[in-house]
Amino acid sequence: MSPDPSQAPRRPSGKADDDLAKRDRIKGIFSTQAIQKVGTGTTTRRTIQKMYWFVEEDAEHSLEIQPLNKNYVPSGPKRRIGLEELLEKFSPEPEFYISTVYPRLRELNMVIQKGERHREKGEIFSAELEFGQALAVDEENIRANFGLGLTYLDRGEANKADDIFQRLVRLDAAFEKEHKHLFNEFGMNLRKNKMLDQALTYYQRAETLAVRDDHLMFNI
Structure with missing residues (x-):
């Protein structure tokens, strides 16, 4: 296995099929952020929780994501997402992968x-x-x-x-x-x-x- 850090994918244009055929498959680490409330009453505060995900695209251009565990290796159940969801909700982390x-x-x-x-x-x-x-x-x-x-x-x-x-x-x-x-x-x-x-x-x-x-x- 060799380093293959992901780059932010390009949005499909009117020639979506051609774009998919030309670009490299997506493979690498992406992150999501969620705001969580901690405490109750006057002690309530908001914290931002960052999660990392391993994302890989297969030959049919289907995207599969898997969370990283506390040791920063992909572990646990995988699920499939669409390209639009990846673009809207996930941020590429190529340096973190390397x-x-x-x-x-x-x-x-x-x-x-x-x-x-x-x-x-x-x-x-x-x-x-x-x-x-x-x-x-x-x-x-x-x-x-x-x-x-x-x-x-x-x-x-x-x-x-x-x-x-x-x-x-x-x-x-x-x-x-x-x-x-x-x-x-x-x-x-x-x-x-x-x-x-x-x-x-x-x-x-x-x-x-x-x-x-x-x-x-x-x-x-």
Whole structure:
């Protein structure tokens, strides 16, 4: 992943389709501000709360936003907005993306990769440590949760793995097609650990993320 700070998008003209085809896709950090009242009675005062959002535009020019957590990494549910809403309610923050968000995302990804390498080598306790550090930054990170769950299964700790299973079920809104192989791997490990109901749930969830996968159908 390389820095790709967003610039303020141009308003579509009468040739909206041509403009969309010519300009770069929107990707970066934007902010919104909201006025909140604090206190009651004579002690009431107004404060301005600033929120940061990661905004990304796909190939069909659909915009998806995701809030930043307290550690300034995108986390939590995503939602789609229109270009007009982005122009009217959001302000671009390209400097903040370069100076803060991108370094945090890069560091988080490196920690997760270290955890995955440790697990592949059978270094279970080191893997658990790395995945735990990643989840301290983003407790809803899909790869870190899957990695920690698989690590627990490698150690034969079914109860802890089931806790991760329940956590991942609650993170349903964050799953995307690239997570299919993670569902499949987790499902295989759940089956090996005799956790058949959970394994079937994971296989079926992976099925919803794929057009058709013969290996997945065989596992089910």
